[in-house]
Amino acid sequence: MTHLGYLLVGWGVSLGVGVAYATSLILRGRRLSARVPADRRRWMTTDDA
Amino acid sequence: MTETLAPQAPRPGRARGRRWIPAAIAGVVALLIVVLVWNLFTGTLFFYNADEAIERRGELGDDRFTLQGTPVGCSIVEGSQGDEPVTAFTVSFGGALVDVVHRGEPAELFEGGTPVVLDGNWVNDAPGVVGFDGLADDGWYYSSDRMRVKHDNDYINDEEYEDRLEQAADAAASGDCAA
Amino acid sequence: MTAPAPAPSHTGSRTTRLLGIAVVVGVIALVLLGFFAAPEDDEQQDAVRMIFVHVPSALFTYIAFVTTAIGSVMWLLRRSVWWDTVAGAAAEIGVLFCGLTLFTGSVWGRPTWNTYWDWGDVRLVTTLILLLMMIGYLSVRSLGGDERATATRAAVIGVLAAVILPIVNRSVEWWENNTLHQKSSLTDGNLEDMTLFTIVVGLVVWGLFFAWSLIHRFRITWLERELRVSDLDLALRERRAEGHTEDGDS
Numbered sequence: 001m002t003h004l005g006y007l008l009v010g011w012g013v014s015l016g017v018g019v020a021y022a023t024s025l026i027l028r029g030r031r032l033s034a035r036v037p038a039d040r041r042r043w044m045t046t047d048d049a
Numbered sequence: 050m051t052e053t054l055a056p057q058a059p060r061p062g063r064a065r066g067r068r069w070i071p072a073a074i075a076g077v078v079a080l081l082i083v084v085l086v087w088n089l090f091t092g093t094l095f096f097y098n099a100d101e102a103i104e105r106r107g108e109l110g111d112d113r114f115t116l117q118g119t120p121v122g123c124s125i126v127e128g129s130q131g132d133e134p135v136t137a138f139t140v141s142f143g144g145a146l147v148d149v150v151h152r153g154e155p156a157e158l159f160e161g162g163t164p165v166v167l168d169g170n171w172v173n174d175a176p177g178v179v180g181f182d183g184l185a186d187d188g189w190y191y192s193s194d195r196m197r198v199k200h201d202n203d204y205i206n207d208e209e210y211e212d213r214l215e216q217a218a219d220a221a222a223s224g225d226c227a228a
Numbered sequence: 229m230t231a232p233a234p235a236p237s238h239t240g241s242r243t244t245r246l247l248g249i250a251v252v253v254g255v256i257a258l259v260l261l262g263f264f265a266a267p268e269d270d271e272q273q274d275a276v277r278m279i280f281v282h283v284p285s286a287l288f289t290y291i292a293f294v295t296t297a298i299g300s301v302m303w304l305l306r307r308s309v310w311w312d313t314v315a316g317a318a319a320e321i322g323v324l325f326c327g328l329t330l331f332t333g334s335v336w337g338r339p340t341w342n343t344y345w346d347w348g349d350v351r352l353v354t355t356l357i358l359l360l361m362m363i364g365y366l367s368v369r370s371l372g373g374d375e376r377a378t379a380t381r382a383a384v385i386g387v388l389a390a391v392i393l394p395i396v397n398r399s400v401e402w403w404e405n406n407t408l409h410q411k412s413s414l415t416d417g418n419l420e421d422m423t424l425f426t427i428v429v430g431l432v433v434w435g436l437f438f439a440w441s442l443i444h445r446f447r448i449t450w451l452e453r454e455l456r457v458s459d460l461d462l463a464l465r466e467r468r469a470e471g472h473t474e475d476g477d478s
Contacts, residue, residue, distance in 0.1 A: 002268075003275040003339050010335040011262075014281040014328050015255065018437060021324055022248075025444040029239030032451040040454040071367040078364040085357050088347055095348065095406050117405070156342035158271055166408060197342045202410040203418040204276050206267040 096166050100143035106171055106189065113170050116149075116191055117199065118142040122161020126181040137181035140165065148183030148190040150176045158198045169193035239447035247440040254433035261426040271340075278336035280426050283413060284434035285329040290393055292322030292438065293362065297390030300383035309453075312379045315386055317445035319365050321438060326359040341408045351409040354396040361389040375453075 001007075097105065099118035118140025125138040136151045136159070149167065159165065169192045176183055176190040183190065262280040269276035299315025302308045333352070334344045346352060365385040371378055395402075400409050413419065414427065 001263075002273040006275060006335050006339055007263075007277055010278045010332045011259070011281055013331060013335075014285065017324065017328060021441065022437075022444075025441060025448065026238065026240070028448050029444055029451070030237060032448060032455060033237045033239065036451050036454045037458050040458055071370045075364045075367040075371075078360045078367065082357050082360050082364075085353050085360075089350060089353050089406075091348075098405070157339050158342070160271075163271055197346070197408055198340060199408050200271055200340055200410060202413045202416055204269045204272075204279065204413065204420060204423050205418055206270060206420055 098142040099140050099147045100145035102147060102171075102191070103145050109171060111170050111172070113168065116140070116147065116167045116169070116193070117164060118147055118149075119164045120149075120159070120161050121146075121184060124181075124184050125161060126178060127155075128178060128180065130178075135178055137176055137178040137183070139184040140167075146183075146185035148176055148181075148185045148187075149193055150178055150181075150190055151193040151196055153194055153196070156196045156198045158200060159196065164199040164201075166197045166199050167191065167193035168195035239444050239451070241443075244440055244443050247436050247443070251433060251436045251440060254429065254436060258426070258429050258433050261422075261429055266422045266426045267420050275336060275339045276423075278332055279413065279423070280430045282329065282332040282336055283427055284430040285325045285332060287431060288434045288438050289322055289325040289329050289358075290397065292318045292325055293358070293386075293389055293393060295442075296322060296362070296365070296386045297393075300386030300390075303379055303383045304387070307376070312383070313446055313449045313453075314442070315383065316366075316369055316449055317442050319362055319369075319386065320445055321441045323359065323362045323366060325434075325438075326355065326362065330355060330359065337408070343408075346408060348406065349408055350399045350403045350406040351396070352407075354392065354399050358389060358392055358396055361385060361392070365389065 096115035096117040099116065102109070102114070102116050119142060120138045120140050125136065127134070127136050129135055130152070133152055134154055136155045138149055138151075138161075140147050140149055149169075150172075151167065151169075156165065172190055172192045173188065174190065175188070258280060262277050266277065266280070268274050295318035296315045299311040299313075299318065302311030303315065330352070333355075338344050365382050368385060369378060369382045371381075400407050400411050419427070
């Protein structure tokens with residue numbers, strides 16, 4: 001396969017940044033959820049949890 | 050006593066103290082945008098197609114400008130002058146032909162039929178590259194030192210493509226550019 | 229009578245879990261299709277495989293910033309906090325996608341154009357300006373202070389950024405002599421069937437990821453707002469309690 005180095009960098013950074021961003025969102029969500037009173041997490045329903 | 054119950058101004062804390070950071074980022078961003086827009090309007094990449102470059106040859110003189118054209122496959126000659134690799138070829142656009150001498154390594158995708166964008170200037174002389182008989186042959190050539198490829202949006206795996214490249218190379222080797 | 233279920237300690241839900249699973253499956257399929265099923269290109273050879281991450285990033289940059297613009301307009305017209313939250317969430321994801329568009333385009337450009345970047349290229353520079361505008365948008369959002377004034381300032385930038393979206397998109401048509409960038413691969417290009425199919429798979433994966441991220445980011449902003457409100461409530465209660473104590477002491 002030609003240009004494998006460029007491909008690995010381009011694909012690797014794209015997927016890596018996506019995974020890093022997704023992880024940061026999950027962690028930020030968990031951290032904030034722990035600090036917000038339960039009655040104020042209004043978008044969440046019993047079924048959806 | 051009611052005064053003590055009224056909402057009071059928040060105490061200056063770390064969060065407030067750091068408010069200058071996004072403000073500074075916003076300021077730097079605004080400045081960068083102005084610089085980039087100015088850069089665009091000065092048109093540093095703006096290129097003349099081969100036919101336009103010939104029309105404007107008088108006013109361009111020996112100023113540096115950017116040229117765009119499609120290399121004629123059978124005209125390509127690769128050699129060297131001293132230690133420096135040299136590639137001579139003719140580009141076409143709008144029915145006009147320009148002979149080019151490029152000093153330095155050609156672009157990886159450089160080949161006949163794929164447009165190139167070159168930085169350089171007109172030279173009123175013969176190209177002087179051994180084995181290169183420019184198709185324009187008008188007493189001028191374009192001396193280039195930077196080459197970029199302007200590929201198209203065709204992403205096709207043509208089975209006859211390699212055959213056509215070989216035919217063009219054979220034609221060049223035999224000096225039969227009309228083939 | 230059943231007791232209410234405890235509130236979850238995260239921003240996930242059944243929808244986001246399904247979206248997340250679909251994204252993971254989609255990425256695996258995209259890697260297999262992009263590297264093994266899609267054919268190489270005559271001119272670019274295997275470098276063309278960058279198109280499968282570059283085009284989805286570019287298209288969802290537009291979609292994210294259009295979402296921001298719609299949210300901004302809704303804030304300006306109706307003072308809708310929900311739409312303002314959507315606008316901010318979409319902007320952050322859009323900045324991510326826009327950065328990836330520039331990065332993958334640059335890495336793709338080195339072997340194909342023979343340069344990573346050209347400061348005079350109208351497509352590249354207008355895309356960078358768009359990215360900077362949206363970084364400015366996020367900076368303004370994080371300035372703090374009066375929330376309504378901040379949202380209004382950010383919304384104006386969000387709408388202005390949308391104005392340059394068509395310029396970025398059409399630049400390769402309007403200023404042909406100022407760009408190395410080819411015209412649209414999807415609308416004007418000549419693509420192999422499997423290449424087109426793989427691009428479509430990439431678009432679906434990016435779309436699912438965009439939806440997943442938007443929901444999570446929206447909920448984070450919502451939680452941040454709720455936290456500010458509950459902190460304010462708490463502070464007020466404490467002040468009142470202090471006031472009562474002082475009254476009692478005096």
